[in-house]
Amino acid sequence: MSRYVHPAGDRHAEMMPHERPPLAPADINRINPAIWSRTSARAxxxxxxxxxxxxxxxxxxxxxxxxxxxxxDVRSRMRDYATAFADSDVHYAGKAFLCKEIVRWLHDEGLGLDVASGGELAVALSVGFPPGRITMHGNNKSAAELTRALEAGVGHIVVDSFEEIARLGYHAERLGRRPKVMVRVTTGVEAHTHEFIATAHDDQKFGLSLNSGAAAEAVRRILALPQLQLVGLHSHIGSQIVDTAGFEVAARRLTTLLVQIKDEHGVVLPELDLGGGYGIAYIDGDEAPDIKELADGLREIVTKVCVDAGLPVPRLTVEPGRTIVGPGGITLYEVGTVKDVEGLRTYVSIDGGMSDNVRTALYGAEYTAVLASRESQAQPVLSRLVGKHCESGDIIVRDCHLPADLAPGDLIAVAATGAYCRSLASNYNYLPRPAVVAVSRGECRVIVQGETEDDLLRGQL
Structure with missing residues (x-):
């Protein structure tokens, strides 16, 4: 067992190596370009x-x-994907963060969109996004959601259960539509990520199992319904993944099903969707995939496994979310209190918390935080950035180094919060959800209004 000695005191805590807090950075004021947005800098x-x-x-x-x-930053990453996957389809995963302005940027940059609910679909349709470039996901789509998707003419619907196949077939016949359908296949790939964001192992709610034969049975049921047009298979192995190894295993397993479909039904499916889940850097030392290398690697994988199986190469679709919007976001807080717990760490309380970023509490996410309103030459102090909610688990950054002269009124910025923070935000303890502002070339504009107390009380009787 190794020891970590807090620099602020003569007492110490004994910790296992994986629990040891990070070393203090050489430059506490540095804005690491691998973590922060492409235009972030110190004035x-x-x-x-x-x-x-x-x-x-x-x-x-x-x-x-x-x-x-x-x-x-966000637009440039959209263009990076469009260029790297020029011969494929790129659909932004709207669950990462969606609002009308993001949909407009997607339209401008030529990307498609994945939605996972009727509400997300409504956002896209409200600004005239082409429905043919929308894919509808969800493990329990309601009749109303399927009807809305069919009436709008979304490009693809990814089916997730036997019940949904029957439900979709009924509503497609009722409305006189023949949607393009993909089967979400659970490939059994164990992505090396937190269990809450790993989505391809058999024991979870998404998809139809390849190993049990459920996926093959889903194909049979869809092909038996003339009102549905089966065009491909879909797989998503998890989130915050930084290499292509898991995608290669998933592609090979999906190809075995493609071969089975060809042999059993004489049908060659023209599309293959390998999902998203690509990772970004949150702290020093994190790796993030190069988009061009990722694209080349996925194309090579799909081409090789299909050629080996004697199949034509299907059109590839990918679904990036975090890698497009995550690095371009920061969250800005004001320091309220600074409390030194002698021999352990300094607790820095800010005016937000788990209501605007629940990811740390939910699955142990890590972040980088800096003093943002000024530079400091003070000694770095091991700190914990915490929120104002009535929960001891209300933590934004578990371990970080902030300057010893940090004081109430200082501004703290947390990097790489563009993905999932606003999407998962809540009104816990009746805190209003913050506004979202877009910045570009010295200008700022509100793209999502912040909530007020009137908003919190609206609807109550």
């Missing part, structure tokens, strides 16, 4: 700027907590 006077906008001005004009989205 000459030391404050953090994003999109050419000083975070102090953002806090003054819009309050804190505040979600800040670097438009140029």
């Amino acid at each position: 000459p006077q030391g404050a953090l700027t994003v999109g050419g906008v000083d975070v102090r001005d953002l806090a003054r004009d819009h309050g804190t907590p505040l979600y800040v989205l670097d438009e140029d």
Whole structure:
């Protein structure tokens, strides 16, 4: 067992190696370009700027907590995917973060969109996004959601259960539609990620098992319904994945089903969707896949496994979410209290918490935080960034180093919060959800209004 000695005291805590807090950074003011958005930088006077906008001005004009989205960063990542997968289809996973403005950016940059509910579909349709570039997901789509998708003419519906096949067939016949359908296949691939975001092992709610034969049976049932058009198979192995090894295993297993479908039914399916789940860097040392290398690797995998099986190469679809919107987001907070727990760490309480970022509490997510309103030459102190909610698990950054002269009123920025933070936000303890502002080339505009107390009380009788 190794020991970690907190620099602020003469007592120590004994910890296993994997529990040891990170070492203090060489430069506590550094904005690591591998983690922060592409336009994030320190201004000459030391404050953090994003999109050419000083975070102090953002806090003054819009309050804190505040979600800040670097438009140029997000759009550039959309273009990176469109270029890297030029001969494939790129559908942004809307669950990462969706609002009307994001849908407009997707339309401008030529990407498609995945939605997982009727509400997400409504956002897309409200701004005229082409329904043919939308894929509808979900493990329990309601009759109303399927009807809305059919009436809108969404490009693909990914079926997730036997009940849904029958339900979709009924509503398609009723409405005189013949939707393109894919089967979500549970391939049994064990992605090396948290159990809550691993989605291809058999013992979970998504998809139809390849190993049990359920996926093959789903294909039979769809092909027996003339009102449904089976075009491909879909797989999603998890989230925050940084290499292609798991995708290769999934592709090989999906190909065995493609061969079975050809042999049993004489049908060659033209499409293959390998999902998304690609990772980003949250802390120093994290790896993130290069998009071009990822695209080349996935194409090579699909081509090889299909050629080996004697099948034509299907058109590939990928579903990035986090890698498009995650790095472009930061969350801005104001420090309220600084409490030193002698011999352990300093607790820095900010004016938000698990209501605006539940990922740390939910599955142990890690983040990078910096003093954003100024630079500091003070000694780095092991700190824990915590929220204001009535929960001891209300933690934003479990272990980070912040300057010893941190004081109430200082601004803290947390990097790489563009994905899943606003999407998972809540009103726990009746905190209003923060606004989302987009910044670009020195300008700022609100793209999602922050909530007020009136919003919290609206609807109550």
